[in-house]
Amino acid sequence: MKIITTTDHVISWAEDRQILAHAKPEQQWLKVTEEMGEVAACLAKDKPIDELQLELGDLVVTLIITAKLKGLHLDDCLKSAYEKIKDRKGRLTESGIFVKDGD
Numbered sequence: 001m002k003i004i005t006t007t008d009h010v011i012s013w014a015e016d017r018q019i020l021a022h023a024k025p026e027q028q029w030l031k032v033t034e035e036m037g038e039v040a041a042c043l044a045k046d047k048p049i050d051e052l053q054l055e056l057g058d059l060v061v062t063l064i065i066t067a068k069l070k071g072l073h074l075d076d077c078l079k080s081a082y083e084k085i086k087d088r089k090g091r092l093t094e095s096g097i098f099v100k101d102g103d
Contacts, residue, residue, distance in 0.1 A: 010064045025069045032066055035059040
């Protein structure tokens with residue numbers, strides 16, 4: 001039995017609209033950066049949390065589609081990144097920047 005995830009729904013949505021058949025990863029990356037700008041604007045303008053949630057969701061949708069266009073699944077990308085950072089040691093500076101040990 002397969003559990004249908006929201007990611008699967010996003011991929012189906014993109015397939016239904018021929019995005020996966022016709023889009024190029026480079027074009028989709030422009031959408032990612034557009035959505036990043038909208039998230040940044042929400043944060044800079046201290047928009048309500050529900051607006052930030054929507055913009056973050058839009059960003060994730062564009063990342064899911066970009067990954068799929070390259071034959072990847074975003075969850076696998078996240079797992080790879082977590083494996084890379086899970087044992088990372090470091091500290092947070094007063095200005096909020098994480099500095100890895102050894103840097």
